[in-house]
Amino acid sequence: xxxxxxxxxxxxxxxxxxxxxxxxxxxxxxxxxxxxxxxxxxxxxxxxxxxxxxxxxxxxxxxxxxxxxxxxxxxxxxxxxxxxxxxxxxxxxxxxxxxxxxxxxxxxxxxxxxxxxxxxxxxxxxxxxxxxxxxxxxxxxxxxxxxxxxxxxxxxxxxxxxxxxxxxxxxxxxxxxxxxxxxxxxxxxxxxxxxxxxxxxxxxxxxxxxxxxxxxxxxxxxxxxxx
Amino acid sequence: xxxxxxxxxxxxxxxxxxxxxxxxxxxxxxxxxxxxxxxxxxxxxxxxxxxxxxxxxxxxxxxxxxxxxxxxxxxxxxxxxxxxxxxxxxxxx
Numbered sequence: 218x219x220x221x222x223x224x225x226x227x228x229x230x231x232x233x234x235x236x237x238x239x240x241x242x243x244x245x246x247x248x249x250x251x252x253x254x255x256x257x258x259x260x261x262x263x264x265x266x267x268x269x270x271x272x273x274x275x276x277x278x279x280x281x282x283x284x285x286x287x288x289x290x291x292x293x294x295x296x297x298x299x300x301x302x303x304x305x306x307x308x309x310x311x312x313x314x315x316x317x318x319x320x321x322x323x324x325x326x327x328x329x330x331x332x333x334x335x336x337x338x339x340x341x342x343x344x345x346x347x348x349x350x351x352x353x354x355x356x357x358x359x360x361x362x363x364x365x366x367x368x369x370x371x372x373x374x375x376x377x378x379x380x381x382x383x384x385x386x387x388x389x390x391x392x393x394x395x396x397x398x399x400x401x402x403x404x405x406x407x408x409x410x411x412x413x414x415x416x417x418x419x420x421x422x423x424x425x426x427x428x429x430x431x432x433x434x435x436x437x438x439x440x441x442x443x444x
Numbered sequence: 445x446x447x448x449x450x451x452x453x454x455x456x457x458x459x460x461x462x463x464x465x466x467x468x469x470x471x472x473x474x475x476x477x478x479x480x481x482x483x484x485x486x487x488x489x490x491x492x493x494x495x496x497x498x499x500x501x502x503x504x505x506x507x508x509x510x511x512x513x514x515x516x517x518x519x520x521x522x523x524x525x526x527x528x529x530x531x532x533x534x535x536x537x
């Protein structure tokens with residue numbers, strides 16, 4: 218922050234530390250201020266990646282392609298599934314009967330795992346967690362948010378789901394059962410949120426806009442048309 | 445061929461074997477109900493150590509009342525928790 222001396226020279230105002238006497242520091246050269254302390258796990262992951270490539274187990278391009286695939290996943294895919302289920306009752310039946318097959322119709326692969334879609338109703342609110350690690354429908358939604366992977370969420374949502382929901386701004390009425398799904402094995406879960414009121418005859422594109430990542434995990438509900 | 449049917453009451457074993465287990469400690473010894481049979485899958489307890497996980501083990505979704513899991517559960521009676529348990533961890537309740 219600016220020190221007490223009257224100066225308008227940015228170098229004086231914003232450099233409270235002392236640089237080496239006589240050393241000309243280019244204002245645009247940030248190298249002295251780089252703080253890039255690579256953590257232990259980051260280093261191990263990097264070393265492993267290099268070794269796997271060196272030993273021909275995977276190629277750099279395979280890794281790149283995998284990252285490209287994960288980058289192409291996201292809430293938009295989950296929203297498509299939900300919007301279609303809301304608009305098309307037959308699709309919804311297929312989705313509830315066999316989630317893997319139904320999202321496959323939209324060219325969404327599940328890989329080695331199976332998808333189970335759990336529906337929010339007037340009587341039930343669903344919320345997803347993986348207490349053991351961070352299992353998440355990655356091939357649909359991409360990477361999970363940090364809070365989903367946190368020990369805090371994973372340990373608390375199974376024991377006090379309503380308190381956790383409240384912290385996300387979601388209050389579930391007492392007469393509605395909160396159903397926690399711990400995806401601890403081969404299933405992956407997607408919440409089918411309740412269709413908001415006032416959306417009769419909306420197109421799938423418009424319906425999809427009401428679907429957020431958080432309502433697919435179950436920490437909130439879908440947006441209402443009012444906003 | 446799955447042993448349990450939807451609705452069967454089952455109890456999760458109380459045992460703490462070493463190695464990779466996918467049954468969280470909080471559910472061991474608890475009694476719930478079969479929600480559905482999920483199919484048979486290679487055993488992750490073996491896969492974790494480089495074995496092929498065969499024969500595949502039957503997996504079930506089991507539903508528990510929260511008040512049956514946590515003595516201090518502070519929520520309505522209807523709240524539940526579902527998770528996936530392999531057949532060899534279950535016995536009839």
